[in-house]
Amino acid sequence: ETGVTQTPRHLVMGMTNKKSLKCEQHLGHNAMYWYKQSAKKPLELMFVYNFKEQTENNSVPSRFSPECPNSSHLFLHLHTLQPEDSALYLCASSHSSRGSSYNEQFFGPGTRLTVL
Amino acid sequence: QKEVEQNSGPLSVPEGAIASLNCTYSDRVSQSFFWYRQYSGKSPELIMSIYSNGDKEDGRFTAQLNKASQYVSLLIRDSQPSDSATYLCAVRVFEGNLIFGKGTKLSVKP
Numbered sequence: 492e493t494g495v496t497q498t499p500r501h502l503v504m505g506m507t508n509k510k511s512l513k514c515e516q517h518l519g520h521n522a523m524y525w526y527k528q529s530a531k532k533p534l535e536l537m538f539v540y541n542f543k544e545q546t547e548n549n550s551v552p553s554r555f556s557p558e559c560p561n562s563s564h565l566f567l568h569l570h571t572l573q574p575e576d577s578a579l580y581l582c583a584s585s586h587s588s589r590g591s592s593y594n595e596q597f598f599g600p601g602t603r604l605t606v607l
Numbered sequence: 608q609k610e611v612e613q614n615s616g617p618l619s620v621p622e623g624a625i626a627s628l629n630c631t632y633s634d635r636v637s638q639s640f641f642w643y644r645q646y647s648g649k650s651p652e653l654i655m656s657i658y659s660n661g662d663k664e665d666g667r668f669t670a671q672l673n674k675a676s677q678y679v680s681l682l683i684r685d686s687q688p689s690d691s692a693t694y695l696c697a698v699r700v701f702e703g704n705l706i707f708g709k710g711t712k713l714s715v716k717p
Contacts, residue, residue, distance in 0.1 A: 531709075533708060533709045536705070588702050590702065591702065592702065598650040598652070601650045
């Protein structure tokens with residue numbers, strides 16, 4: 492595997508379900524990100540991890556719970572979601588932003604989530 | 608509130624023409640600037656990064672940065688139908704997070 496991978500690619504879940512999204516990066520990066528992309532809206536940053544430490548939570552509802560066990564893996568645990576949470580969820584990775592602004596972010600293919 | 612503004616388009620150009628995509632940003636201390644291409648149903652793909660005033664060329668793509676005017680643009684020469692996509696401008700301040708524009712949809716007509 493190369494680059495940034497995400498599973499599953501598509502997910503349909505009910506409002507009472509619990510599911511998890513997985514992201515893995517093979518680029519040797521130490522920062523990982525979750526974004527949400529809804530129609531007609533800019534990409535919304537959700538969470539940032541630098542060296543496994545969460546450094547940003549962009550006022551995300553608690554029904555979204557991130558987990559970063561190491562610099563290569565990132566999870567997004569989902570529970571009791573709402574239909575308005577339906578969107579494309581994108582994972583990205585980069586070298587750490589600490590001490591720099593020049594690090595480039597690379598995106599995974601995304602998970603298309605539909606909440607019924 | 609930090610903002611990145613792009614014309615949503617669609618921008619329509621004939622095959623072989625130059626496509627010009629523009630982006631303005633509000634934070635004067637922004638240091639790095641990126642262009643991503645996103646095909647429908649796909650994830651964003653990094654195509655250009657630029658950090659200094661002036662032009663940066665990579666194949667058919669040229670990024671132009673003017674920090675005094677808080678303006679960054681992307682030129683696509685010899686546009687091809689395969690260039691039809693949404694182009695996202697993203698901006699970062701020192702140690703900050705990327706701020707994305709809403710994107711400009713480009714359509715290249717054969």
